[in-house]
Amino acid sequence: MRIQRKIFVVITLSAALMLIIQGLASINAGFGERFAGQMQQLGPVVSACYFVIAAGIVWFAWSWFRTLVGIENLTELVKNGSSPSINYKDNCLVGLNFAINNFLQNNRQEINEANELYRDLKLDVQLSERKKLNTEAIIYSIRDAVVVVDSSDRVAMANDAAGKLFSFDCKNIELRPITELVDVDQKEFIDFLVSARKNKAKATRRELNFASDDGVRTFDCIVSCIHDRKGKVCGAVAVLHDVTREKEIAQMKNDFVSHVSHELKTPLASILAYSEMLNDGEANDEQTKQEFYSVIQTQAKRLNRLIEDILNISRIESGLVKVEKEAVSLTITIQEQLQMIRGYAEEKNIKVISPASIVFDQVYVDKDMISQVVVNLLSNAVKYTRSGGKITIATQVNDADQTVRVSVTDTGVGIPADEVDHVFDKFYRVGANKKQAKGTGLGLNLVKQIVEKVHGGKVFVQSEKDVGSTFGFELPLATREMVESV
Template sequence: MRRLFKTIQWKIVVIYMLLILLAMQFIGAYFAREVESYYINNFSEALNAQASLLASLLEGDLRTRESKEESVEQMRVDIDNLINNLVKINGANVQVIDQTGTVLSTTEDRSIIGQRTSQPEVTVALLGTRSESMRIDPRTGARVKVLVLPIKGDQIVYGAVYMVASMEGTYNTIRKMNGILASGTMIALLITAGLGFVLAKTITKPVKEMTRQARSVADGDFNSHVRIYGTDEIGQLGMAFNHMTRRLQEAISLQEEEREKLAGILSNMSDGVIATSRDGQIILMNRAAEEMLQVKMENLISKRRTLPELLGLPPEDEMPLHRQTEPLFIEMLLPNREEVILRVTFTPLQHDSGKRGGIIAVVADVTEQQQMEHQRREFVANVSHELRTPLTTIKSYVEALLDGAVEEKELSNRFLRVTMSETERMIRLVNDLLQLSRFDSQGVRLHCKEVDMNQMLRYAVDRFSMFGEQQEVALDLEIPEALPSVYIDPDAINQVLDNLLSNAIKYTPQSGRVVVHAQHLRQQERVQISITDTGIGIPSRDLKRIFERFYRVDKARSRGQGGTGLGLAIARELVQAHGADIEIASEWNVGTTVTFWVPSFRGGSAG
């Protein structure tokens, strides 16, 4: 019930009824008062008129009685006839009293005729003053009007007329009029309630429809519209609401398109994008940033992580990111223990009011770029050093020959042999650099064919047997009697074998041993070749960089052996060009094993 009266419709009906009821009450009170006043005044005037007429008629009889001394009985008969003809019609009780206060005639209790009355009003009237009052009849409890008029002429009071008239008839009439007014008020209220309900419905029905439409719009339904019932203010409100719905639909559609575009751009960006709120908490992160930092945006938002916490930066109060105009390069250790270098650019957001907003951080993984830049600088330094060392040696010996050493045949021959050796070293370096440069620019071009792997390995061992004897290193071959044919570029694989065997023999001390081992991996359809030495080995910290260009574990000893530091890099390029792979395992001061595999022959195509 309380909920019902909270609606506008019922509020309008109730207010409308209260207004009508209030107006009817004011009108009814005024009307009742005027009706009561009218009837009472009318009753009093009629009673006064009758009393005045009766007093004037009785004046002659009483005066005649005094002058002619007419008998009392005859006078009483005349007075009774007069009273019965004039007054009794209204039901008033009348007493005619002479100047001595004796009752001459009455219409009520005739036993009091001839008795003297003690009414104070009569005493006042016999003195020449009329008296009028209202009282309650003690016998009936009814309201009565008491009127006493003196009967006088020529300033002589001959008697008085005492009239008592009941006013219940008048008040009954007033009550009937009030009842009619109350009934009219109730009928008016009922009619008002019906009309108010209809009026309120005409007002609230469009409002209810607009309310339902507003809920539908809030739920995302823009297809329905408010029905227009007219061109009044409510109709204009409905038209404005429909126009607003259309504009809102267009705006939301446009916003969705822009959001989808932005989401598509963010999802397909190679750089990571992170957005923060004003207090630095992360509110948005694209897929690239999640993959780059190996985190999930939902976890960061639920844990209320901030951007400085995510990137491992000092707190905002120590390092305000919105004032950071230059990109930051940050080294991070990811959850998978991978070290990355990130370049982060911060862009502060400003509200229309000028207040500082959040921050947009663009994150780029520059680990490879930094590594390549480091390798480039190291490569340039290594090439410069590798070229400068033999050139310096050649220059020194040439200067010595020019200064006169050429005259001594034995000394000059030794200087020339050194110069030739350094020249050949530079030629090997330049050839290796040209080969790697060709690999980088044109790729590795192979001319694959079916090759007998047994024969190739034996030939490689035979080529380095003399070098092994010179270094006092044993070179052995351990292979099955019959290896399957392989599909390779023989020149490329021979170069790989030459580089690996050369390194194994050079870095193995005297009385050491180098073993070439091969086996057929049938399930993988490949032939695996391993070269194991008992040399100085490679520290574990250097294994992951051993295939980098110019990288040496012991640079002084490597240059003493005449290496360029490019052999393993070239070998890896050639093996990977066959769709194969190469790996190295080593233990310091124990030995090293280099293993690579090549595809076996399958009808003329690579495996």
């Protein structure tokens, strides 16, 4: 630019000088020929000035032309963002071009960086979105009810199980206050959740009961506070696990321990009392002594039987039972077992009608186990039938199915309709009949385990309260080959 300025000054001075000379020449025309000689001497100077002016104008024009082209190129450059391959070596636009290029390059770099950042962020967002969906999918598919509230106790999230439990649409909660979504009946849950959040407790636990279509259900409810990055409580999450079944099992176990300990202690009490009496010389004569010994013996056997029952169930359940199968006639087995309870039935004046023998009623079974099944059914029938009642035992062969069906029908106390389905459950005892007779709730379970699990048969029961019950089982008939191979 400096050169241009100098050239511009030279051209201006040349033009000024030329104008002065021209002026002087015109004045000269007015004042005569006085200075004509001097003016003529200035002729080469004027020519030189013209030359300089002409050359300057051409150079100036060229220079401006190049500047204009440069500006156009720069405009293109700025517009397109691409660098043109123009050499500005001695042009005044070199600096500008350089500055713009620098600026553009910096911009481009920044844009690239921004683009990269944008791509990363987009990936992050996608990743977060996927993580969120995954988390939601996990929470939604949890079988336990999950409810998340914010710091104002509005429901931020709830899964299907929670929706089902509290009867609301879990996909449509829109941050509504928990008091709106959860029923007033379940106020205890709301109070617990809200107080746990306010207390900022890490995790608090409470057992809550909820009324449902199938009775009262118990839930183990754990509420944990949600903390933000600064450690401030920003909400709470409640997880409700249905423990109804566990509680039932725990209750059954307690009942079982209570029953079994009673059953075990009863014969043990006799054994200890009688042996103490013998020791203390309270048996006055030989006959009394013999009687005491005999009681101790029968009670020890009873104790052993009970322990065997418990062990048998446990062995069958764990699959460790030793089964020795042989061809057995069910009618004969029934007759044998009947002898064992006949005395008991006669004591209660109960009439027992036993089955007529069937030509072929052989089953391929473990005889001791099936005898146990039969005696359990028979003794139950006697136990739960009042004095003067009747017990009918029947066997029936079904040729089509190749099965034998044994049924024991009594005229006893019967079972209420809502309890019939449970009588084969372990430790289950019919509430109304507990007082009728003692028991551990193991006998019928053992029957079911032996018939169904060990022999692939089927147990059945039909009962009417105060009319009587029919208990029985079906077993596959033994094939002729099985019988002959024995």
